[in-house]
Amino acid sequence: MSIVLAALPWADVLPCDARQDWDCLGVALMFLAVAAVVGFLASWLALRLAGVRPAWRVAVAVVLVFWLARELFDRAGAPGLPEVLSPLVTAAVFAVAAVLAAPRPLLWRPRIALLAALALCSPLSAVLGGHRTDERLREALADVGVPLYAPDVTGYHLGTPLTSKPGRWFGYTLLPDRPGVDAGDPGHWAVRVTVQPVERTFRPPHCDSLDLGSTVSGDGCEQVAPNTWRRVNPYVLFYFVRRGDHLIVMSADARNTPEADLRALASSLAERDPDYFVR
Incomplete structure (x- = not known):
C-alpha cells in the first residue's frame, strides 16, 4: 500500500x-x-x-x-x-x-x-x-590526506572530527572540562583546530589559512615561538603552528579561552593515529 x-x-x-x-x-x-x-x-x-x-x-x-x-x-x-x-x-x-x-x-x-x-x-x-x-x-581519517595532528587533550574532550572532500584539511573542536562551560554553546567555549597544507599565501606576518573550512585573513600575526605565530582581535584568538609542509590553526573566543591554554595546546601538538579521535 x-x-x-x-x-x-x-x-x-x-x-x-x-x-x-x-x-x-x-x-x-x-x-x-x-x-x-x-x-x-x-x-x-x-x-x-x-x-x-x-x-x-x-x-x-x-x-x-x-x-x-x-x-x-x-x-x-x-x-x-x-x-x-x-x-x-x-x-x-x-x-x-x-x-x-x-x-x-x-x-x-x-x-x-x-x-x-x-x-x-x-x-x-x-x-x-x-x-x-x-x-x-x-x-x-585514514583517507584525509593530511597528518592527524592533535594536542594533549588533558582537561578537554574532543568533538567529532570534520574532513573535507577531497582531503585538503581536517579539523575538530576541543571543549574544556571546567565549571561554567556551556556545552550547549560550543561556539563561545570550544577551541577549533584545523590541519591543512601550508599555502603560498601563508607568509608571516600574513598568516592566511583556513579555520574549519572558513578563510582566515591573518594579517598582523606575530611570532611567539619557533614556527608558532598568533593573532589577536577583540573576539578571536588565533595560534598558527607550522610542522613541515603542514599548518595547524587553533582558534577560540578570546573572552572565554585563556591564551595560556592555547599556548599549552600548541606546544603539545603531535601526530596521532585515528584511534586517538575515536573516544
Missing part, C-alpha cells in the same frame, strides 16, 4: 507551494496521517479476508512492530536491505505482530520470548551503531 501511495502524482494533487493555508511541511504531515490511516485500514481488511482474528489487534501490532524495527535498523546504522528481501521482511513483521496480538493465554511463551528479544535488540542496536560510526570515522 505504501508503494502505491508513493507512486501517485501527489505533486499535482497537493501543490504545497500554491496553497494559502498549508506549507510543504503541513502537506507532508497531512500525507503521513492519511497514509497511516489508509495503511491501517488496508492491513485490517487484508487480515480479515485471510481469516485472521482479531484483525484490528494484529493491524495495530504491525504498525508498532514496523516502527520499532525501523528505529532499531536506523540506530544500528545498517545499510538498506535489497528490494528482493522486502516481501520476507514484511512477512516476518506480520508474523511477529500476529504472535504478539494473539489472545491470551494462546502463545504466551513465544510472546514473552519475542518481547525479550525485542528488549535486547535496543541496546545491541545502539552498540552496533556506535561501532559502525567509529569504523566510518577511522576510514575517513
Whole structure:
C-alpha cells in the first residue's frame, strides 16, 4: 500500500507551494496521517479476508512492530536491505505482530520470548551503531590526506572530527572540562583546530589559512615561538603552528579561552593515529 501511495502524482494533487493555508511541511504531515490511516485500514481488511482474528489487534501490532524495527535498523546504522528481501521482511513483521496480538493465554511463551528479544535488540542496536560510526570515522581519517595532528587533550574532550572532500584539511573542536562551560554553546567555549597544507599565501606576518573550512585573513600575526605565530582581535584568538609542509590553526573566543591554554595546546601538538579521535 505504501508503494502505491508513493507512486501517485501527489505533486499535482497537493501543490504545497500554491496553497494559502498549508506549507510543504503541513502537506507532508497531512500525507503521513492519511497514509497511516489508509495503511491501517488496508492491513485490517487484508487480515480479515485471510481469516485472521482479531484483525484490528494484529493491524495495530504491525504498525508498532514496523516502527520499532525501523528505529532499531536506523540506530544500528545498517545499510538498506535489497528490494528482493522486502516481501520476507514484511512477512516476518506480520508474523511477529500476529504472535504478539494473539489472545491470551494462546502463545504466551513465544510472546514473552519475542518481547525479550525485542528488549535486547535496543541496546545491541545502539552498540552496533556506535561501532559502525567509529569504523566510518577511522576510514575517513585514514583517507584525509593530511597528518592527524592533535594536542594533549588533558582537561578537554574532543568533538567529532570534520574532513573535507577531497582531503585538503581536517579539523575538530576541543571543549574544556571546567565549571561554567556551556556545552550547549560550543561556539563561545570550544577551541577549533584545523590541519591543512601550508599555502603560498601563508607568509608571516600574513598568516592566511583556513579555520574549519572558513578563510582566515591573518594579517598582523606575530611570532611567539619557533614556527608558532598568533593573532589577536577583540573576539578571536588565533595560534598558527607550522610542522613541515603542514599548518595547524587553533582558534577560540578570546573572552572565554585563556591564551595560556592555547599556548599549552600548541606546544603539545603531535601526530596521532585515528584511534586517538575515536573516544
